[in-house]
Amino acid sequence: MFKNLIIGISALVLVLFVIAAFQPSSYTVQRAVSIQAPPEKVLPLIRDFGNWPQWSPWNNIASAQMEVLSQTPTNISVKLTFAGDNAKPSLMEFWVQPQDGGTTVRWSMNGEVDFTGKIMNMIISMDRALGPAFENGLAKLKAVAEK
Numbered sequence: 001m002f003k004n005l006i007i008g009i010s011a012l013v014l015v016l017f018v019i020a021a022f023q024p025s026s027y028t029v030q031r032a033v034s035i036q037a038p039p040e041k042v043l044p045l046i047r048d049f050g051n052w053p054q055w056s057p058w059n060n061i062a063s064a065q066m067e068v069l070s071q072t073p074t075n076i077s078v079k080l081t082f083a084g085d086n087a088k089p090s091l092m093e094f095w096v097q098p099q100d101g102g103t104t105v106r107w108s109m110n111g112e113v114d115f116t117g118k119i120m121n122m123i124i125s126m127d128r129a130l131g132p133a134f135e136n137g138l139a140k141l142k143a144v145a146e147k
Helices: 002-021 039-047 049-054 115-123 126-145
Strands: 026-035 064-071 075-082 090-099 102-112
Touching (some): 039 126
Antiparallel strands (some): 026 102, 090 102
């Protein structure tokens, strides 16, 4: 009986590992918001990390390092790296487009996941895990920009 239980659990773990191996090795999370303010008012809130505590859902993360990789009048690319030996950087991008007298802001983040990340994605996807934080941050950005 005990031997059959061990064999069954081992087979289940093996199946889960095989399924995890075929999960995507990258992720993308993306959300957008329409803001009733011109891009000139929205862009500084994103470009200047000093303004992030006003709207970012992660303004208390001390274990992350952010670096602006590139900026254009409509796009800001930021490398986000969390502390840790196995931490892989993620790329966050913000697109800021004039739209109907206001601005549309699209925020995305993409990156790579290791095998542990693939297993975690089977439990909760990065989109489900991070999407609500993006929505919260964009809602705060909208409130700050529309003041």
